[in-house]
Amino acid sequence: MARPPLFRRARVTRIVKESADARTFVLAPEDGPLPYRAGQFCTFRVRVHDTDLLRSYSMSSAPETDDELMTTVKRVPGGAVSNWLHDNVSEGDELEMTVPTGRFCLRPAEVPLLGFSGGSGITPVLSLAKSALAATDRRVRLLCADRDRSSVIFDAVLAELVERYPDRLTVTRHLDDERGFLDADAIRAFVGADTDGDAYVCGPEPFMALVESSVPGPGQVFGERFGGGPPRRAAAPAAPVAGTVTIHLGGRTATVPRREDETLLESARRAGLYPPFNCEAGNCATCMARLTEGRAVMRVNDALTDEEVEEGYVLTCQGVPETPSVTVVYE
Missing domain, CATH: 2.40.30.10 (Translation factors)
Incomplete structure (x- = not known):
């Protein structure tokens, strides 16, 4: 397709x-x-x-x-x-x-939805809460951390949702200027008896790391990051290996010899092309392209759906060839 x-x-x-x-x-x-x-x-x-x-x-x-x-x-x-x-x-x-993409989505489940947001991280968490409330019977509990009252986003929207779903939605607000920074004890207290709940986390990297390490489980934890992944690898000479990487981009075609552990995005740059990219952490799908020959394995994939992967799409910032020759088409 x-x-x-x-x-x-x-x-x-x-x-x-x-x-x-x-x-x-x-x-x-x-x-x-x-x-x-x-x-x-x-x-x-x-x-x-x-x-x-x-x-x-x-x-x-x-x-x-x-x-x-x-x-x-x-x-x-x-x-x-x-x-x-x-x-x-x-x-x-x-x-x-671009078209909407990403894997930070609700899974079919009946357990409570626990949303943890830091600042503007409330944006996808709000979207998930709306969906769960409208399309399922799940309870939704949100812990929203903000710098101060003036920083709060969607206050009125969430208040309306609480009024519409008083038995299924609760919103707990944490303002740093009033209570200090959120800590692990506060997170565990918020989870309470809902240890089997699905936790969805979005916000600044320190906030996300704190929540992910503090949620007691056994419920699943899902995180959404933009540009907060591992740092880009330092450029270093890589050993050549048998095979080639061919890239089609914007009417141009370039072929370069494969190098060990080099991503498709790095190969495209080495070929003198200027492919699209953004986070380089496997989160945003800006660099996605389609494999028309060969196979590649992605180190991280937090953006493409299983269906897109089956159709041959790959995050070129994370894709490393696993066959001697590959061909990549940026569409």
């Missing part, structure tokens, strides 16, 4: 001020509604100072409850894309975006 073009245009129909530094962009893709699952994200391409920049942002909408596609962006100090979106995009403008 052919995958649609990586980027398409979407018109911004509304902009909602969620907090002092967070905005929701309501989007109308030019090709019509995009299918997606709660918890997924899109990667946006914007041009800043004559340079194309890519960033991934989660959907704050859910297909079960919202007729419109929404993504929420928090302004980050020094953030080139978040600040550009806040300062330059108005209603009626168009943005370039």
